[in-house]
Amino acid sequence: MAVTFSFRAAVLHAAQTPLTVETVTAGPLKPGDVLVKMKAAGLCHTDLEVIEGGLRYPMPIVLGHEAAGIVEEVGPEVKGVAVGDHVVLSWNPHCGHCFYCDRDLPILCETYLGHGPQAVAFDGESRVQLREGGDLRQLMFLGAFAEYCTVPAQQAIVVPKELPFDCACLIGCGVMTGVGGALNIASIAHGDTAMVIGCGAVGLAAVQGARLAGAGEIIAVDLDDAKLTLAAKLGATGLVNARREDVAAVAKQKTGGRGVDVVLEAAGSPAGFALSVEAVRPGGEVLWLGKTDVTAEVAFRWGALMGEKRIRRSSYGGARPARDFPLLARLCLDGKLLLDELITRHIALDEINTGFAALKAGEAIRSVVMF
Ligand SMILES: NC(=O)c1ccc[n+]([C@@H]2O[C@H](COP(=O)([O-])OP(=O)(O)OC[C@H]3O[C@@H](n4cnc5c(N)ncnc54)[C@H](O)[C@@H]3O)[C@@H](O)[C@H]2O)c1
Ligand SMILES: [Zn+2]
Ligand SMILES: [Zn+2]
Numbered sequence: 001m002a003v004t005f006s007f008r009a010a011v012l013h014a015a016q017t018p019l020t021v022e023t024v025t026a027g028p029l030k031p032g033d034v035l036v037k038m039k040a041a042g043l044c045h046t047d048l049e050v051i052e053g054g055l056r057y058p059m060p061i062v063l064g065h066e067a068a069g070i071v072e073e074v075g076p077e078v079k080g081v082a083v084g085d086h087v088v089l090s091w092n093p094h095c096g097h098c099f100y101c102d103r104d105l106p107i108l109c110e111t112y113l114g115h116g117p118q119a120v121a122f123d124g125e126s127r128v129q130l131r132e133g134g135d136l137r138q139l140m141f142l143g144a145f146a147e148y149c150t151v152p153a154q155q156a157i158v159v160p161k162e163l164p165f166d167c168a169c170l171i172g173c174g175v176m177t178g179v180g181g182a183l184n185i186a187s188i189a190h191g192d193t194a195m196v197i198g199c200g201a202v203g204l205a206a207v208q209g210a211r212l213a214g215a216g217e218i219i220a221v222d223l224d225d226a227k228l229t230l231a232a233k234l235g236a237t238g239l240v241n242a243r244r245e246d247v248a249a250v251a252k253q254k255t256g257g258r259g260v261d262v263v264l265e266a267a268g269s270p271a272g273f274a275l276s277v278e279a280v281r282p283g284g285e286v287l288w289l290g291k292t293d294v295t296a297e298v299a300f301r302w303g304a305l306m307g308e309k310r311i312r313r314s315s316y317g318g319a320r321p322a323r324d325f326p327l328l329a330r331l332c333l334d335g336k337l338l339l340d341e342l343i344t345r346h347i348a349l350d351e352i353n354t355g356f357a358a359l360k361a362g363e364a365i366r367s368v369v370m371f
Contacts, residue, residue: 003028009128009146010352011136013060015053018353019145023131024062026150029075033127034156036087039165041144041369042066043355044173045200045268046291050139051356054293057119062128062136062143065091066173068165069149069371071156078153086163087156088172088329089149090321091140093122107315116140122152145352147371157325163332166346166368167339170201171328173316174366175339177289178205178266179331180317180324182213186262186287190214193260195251195279196236198267199227201342201366202289204234206264208337209317211235219260221247221275222267224362234338242275251279258282265290270298282307287314346370 004027010019029035047063049055071085081087094101094109101109111122119137120126126135127150128143142149159168178201188194194210196203199222210218211234219238220231228239240250251260259281265272268290276286277300286309292298305311331337344364347355355367 006131007147008349009062009136009143010064010349011060012051012063015051015056015059019051019063021350021352024136024146025129025131026127026148029073029150030123031075031077032152033075033150034071034078034081034153035073036069036089036149036151036156037072038067038069038144038147038149038371040068040169040371042169042172042174042201043352043359043364043367043369045202045359046173047139048356048359057117057139058137060130060136061119061139062146063139064144064146065089065140065142066169067142067144067149068159068168068172072148074153081153081156081158085156085158086161086165086168088159088168088325089142089144089151090155090157090319090325091142091173092316092319092321093141093152093155095122106320145349145369157321159325159329160333163329166343166370167332168329169368170339170342170366171325174201174342175205175328175337176319176321176324177315177317178202179209179212179328179337180319181264181287181289181314182206182209184318184324185312185314186264186285188213188215188262191216192262193217193219193255194262194264195219195221195260196231197221197247197263197265197272197276198269198290199231200266203264203266204231204342204365206266206289207231207234207236210264212331212336217254219251219254227365230341230365233341242271247275248278255281259284261285263287268292270296273298274300277304277309277311280309282309284309286311288312289314289317342366343368
């Protein structure tokens with residue numbers, strides 16, 4: 001669009017208040033940007049953390065960082081993305097030449113980490129404004145709970161047109177994080193016993209990642225039997241309800257007293273983090289995908305940290321979106337990665353607060369806003 005145009009977006013004006021769906025505006029595209037007409041956006045736990053105030057961002061802000069759509073327009077100097085392409089949006093733009101980019105860690109890119117907390121683009125500016133004037137921030141360089149989203153071309157990853165948008169959007173965060181955690185970061189060997197703690201979208205994707213990696217046994221842990229039933233459909237071979245059972249004892253009992261080879265934590269709870277190091281065997285690997293309030297203290301039994309255990313926290317499952325999104329799309333189209341099963345309900349943008357209430361209550365794996 002050559003001129004400023006209007007569209008609807010869900011805006012958060014202050015933590016612990018409902019999102020308001022309102023008309024916002026965006027200006028003409030800058031060099032390198034593309035305009036994406038949104039088709040589907042998933043409600044992720046991270047958005048909920050911003051709403052609740054555990055994850056602090058400047059306001060007002062457009063949330064939403066797990067999304068797919070169609071390229072409506074490309075700005076000057078854009079290469080590799082064309083009008084009409086179906087794209088999944090990445091939330092990890094990176095400069096490509098800083099200390100961390102040079103060390104193959106785009107998730108630690110200095111420009112990304114520098115601008116991320118301000119929720120503005122790499123040039124320090126916002127791409128979306130309130131109708132009455134004033135900048136809106138864009139969560140994780142996106143702000144996808146909106147009918148349109150302006151992003152740098154590097155964040156719009158082309159995927160096959162056969163992939164339905166509701167499944168495609170999940171690749172943008174939860175699925176990339178869980179599957180990538182299992183395939184890119186953890187070193188799950190064929191036949192290993194893996195445990196996944198927390199069976200929301202991230203955990204259920206991790207279960208599938210462990211299956212794709214060839215794990216011999218996959219023990220899913222949650223507090224909710226319905227989530228565990230779903231984990232079994234997606235590849236878990238053992239189910240443990242942490243409300244009723246001693247998870248570490250089950251881990252040992254299934255492994256000749258050792259503990260499991262690899263634990264992926266996707267609950268994002270201090271109890272889950274503590275459990276992860278209790279359940280893993282000496283020399284085993286713990287991967288924390290979940291997160292809790294950054295100011296929270298998390299306690300561990302010191303003895304559980306000993307024994308040559310390798311403990312790592314990872315964001316975004318080691319994503320290289322341009323490489324991984326098409327691969328995940330292919331796995332889905334081939335029936336090897338089940339994404340439909342992660343969608344609890346499709347909602348309209350106007351129902352977004354109800355969607356977050358369901359996520360908070362643990363009633364939904366993913367609610368997906370359809371535009
Ligand atoms: N690393 C990343 O890049 C990244 C990306 C997305 C989300 N996350 C984080 O991953 C976590 C999961 O996200 P989600 O969207 O799947 O959330 P979710 O709320 O849908 O899922 C969390 C699951 O953990 C279960 N759970 C809670 N406490 C538990 C416990 N003590 N033991 C066992 N299970 C427990 C819940 O019942 C729920 O099923 C969150 O902390 C989120 O912030 C991280
Ligand atoms: Zn997310
Ligand atoms: Zn960089």
